[in-house]
Amino acid sequence: MFSLKQTFLLILLAITAQATCAAEPIANTADLVAAVRDAAEGTTIEIAAxxxxxxxPLEPKAGVTLQGAGMEQTILTHVxxxxxxxxxxxxxxxTTKGMDTQAYLIRLQDKADGITVSHMTLRGPQLHGAIFGWKNADLHLHHLRIQDTLWTGVRTFSMKxxxxxxxxxxxxxxxxxRGGEPGVDGGITGGAIFAIWMADSEIAHNRFVRTQMxxxxxxxxxxxxxxxxxxxHHNTIGVNFSLEFPFENDEDVEIDHNVCTGTISIPKHSGGPVPESGRTFHIHHNWMRDSYSIEFVRNGVEIDHNLFDFDLQxxxxxxxxxFGKAPAKGPATFHNNLISNPGRGVIWINEPYNQLVIRNNHIITRTTATPRTEGLFGFHADCDFKTFVIRDNIIECQGEARPLLRRDESYGSVIRNNRLTNVSDIARYDxxxxxxxxxxxQPLKFTCGVHDEFTxxxxxxxxxxxP
Structure with missing residues (x-):
């Protein structure tokens, strides 16, 4: 015989098991809308294929999880x-003023933290984007396919x-x-992930594909x-501007182990302030495919251990x-990179820039389609060249000879211990x-891209x- 306490526990377990078995995944649109509307904070809503x-828009509350049956199995779109x-x-x-924040499949409730959306496809050929959020901490998005949106995929403000x-x-x-006018008007400033004020966040193992634009x-x-x-990190980004962090004061942003077919853009007027850590951006262990790889200027940058691998054509x-005009104080270091087939050159900075170190790189130039004959490094005449160091590099010009530097004033740089082959201006500096x-x-060896798909x-x- 069971005691009264044991009997009560058995009944409780039976009720719990019955409730668990009864919780079937959502299977139609009306039930999905109702479930998200009525869900208590912290609820997990499973959505069937x-x-x-x-x-x-669906408007999940704090702590709500929307979990589909998988990409291309659970598909959210619009009527x-x-x-x-x-x-x-x-x-x-x-700013959100003048912005249609309702033109998204999922509009997170403002300041709702801990929301998760996963394992589904979000498709919005007529919508501005798939997910919008404002001040949503601890947002977790994973195993999503976001496809055919007009302006952006994920659009957030104050994401931490x-x-x-x-x-x-x-x-x-x-x-x-816009209207019936031909061409695509919106590709200039939109982004698949477009975040305003992002902190303490991670973007990893995502694939970005562009086919229709x-x-x-x-x-x-x-x-x-x-x-x-x-x-x-570890993203494969197949669009013409892979990453852009423009204008604002960035700090301790690490960009690593990505495959980038386009540009990483990090410009700031006068280069911006350098945080206490001493670093704004650390760009390392990436495979860069476009000869216009990094848009400058920014102070406090380190760029190292990348393969810059460009098409001669x-x-x-x-x-x-x-491209700016305002003087920037630096510093920046560019070291331990492999550069194959730079086009116009390796570094060209229009504005005056100081405290630049270029060391321990291996650069191989070959005769390009144009062909390019400019010096590999071009700097403004007003740079403080006493703070420029070009040392311990291997530079080989195969085919067309090219000078190291473009401007007379640049020869005031500290230049030492470079191994130079077919470099045409060696008589102009010690x-x-x-x-x-x-x-x-050290030899350059690393993996990169989605789940280390390239070595x-x-x-x-x-x-x-x-393995």
Missing amino acids: GVYELSA AGWKPSVQTLPDPEM GAKIHDCEFIDAGGRWK DKANEFYGVKVRQGKRCRV KDHGNLISG NPPSEEPAGLE INGWQAQPSTS
Whole structure:
């Protein structure tokens, strides 16, 4: 015989088991809308495989999890009649005033923390984006396919502690047209992930694919207006501007182990302040594919252990390009990189810049399509060249000879222990040897891209083999 206490516990267990068994995944749109509307904070809502056509955004509360059955199994999209106007696009970027925050499949409730959305496809060919959020801490987005959105994929303000990983962004923005005019108007400033004031967040193992947009227009894989203590790593970004962190005061942003077919843009007027840590950006262990790889200027930057691997037929860019006019104090270091086939050059900075160290790189130039004959490094005449150091590099010009420097004043730089082959201006500067080794301090070998899909071994980049 059971005691009264034991009997009570058995009844409680039976009721709990019955309730658990009765909790079936949501299987139709009406139930999904009701479940999200009525869910208590912290509820997990499972959504069965199927297509769910919404006529207004889902608005999950704090702690709510929306979990589908998998990409291309659970598909959230919109009814034909839900077609927000594009007259508010491009949106105003730094404010929600004048922005249509309801033109998204999922609009997180303001200041609702701890929301998770996973394992589904969000498709919005008529909507501005897939997910919008304002001041949502600890947002977790994973195993999502975000596809065919007009302006952006994920649009957030004041995002802290976020994790966005294992997602696919396919034509997720930059596709809107104004009225019946031909062409794509919206690809200039939109981004698949477009975050304003992002801190303590991680973006990793995501794939960004662009198939439908006008190739003449710019579009960003990840665009952030101010990032602090964030890491963007192991992404494969197949758009023409891979990452952009423009204008605001960024600090301790790490960009590593990505495959970037486009530019990483980090410009700031006068280079911006350097935080207490001494570093604004650390860009390392990336495979960069476009000769216009990094848009400058920024102070407090370290760029190292990357493979810059460019097509001889696409020699349009300087690897690092600075287009501004306001003097910047630096510092920046560029070291232990492999550079194959720089186009116009390796570094060109229009504005005066100080405290630049270029060391232990291996650069191989070959005759390009144009062909390019400029000096590999071009700097403003007003730079403080006493603070420029070019040392311990290996520079080989195969085919067309090229000078090291473009401007007479640049020869005031500290130049030493570089191993130079077919460099045409060697008579214009001393290059005293030292006992330090030239070139990379260690062989370059790393993996990069979504779940380490590529292996970089010296100059070679190959698909990684499964263990």
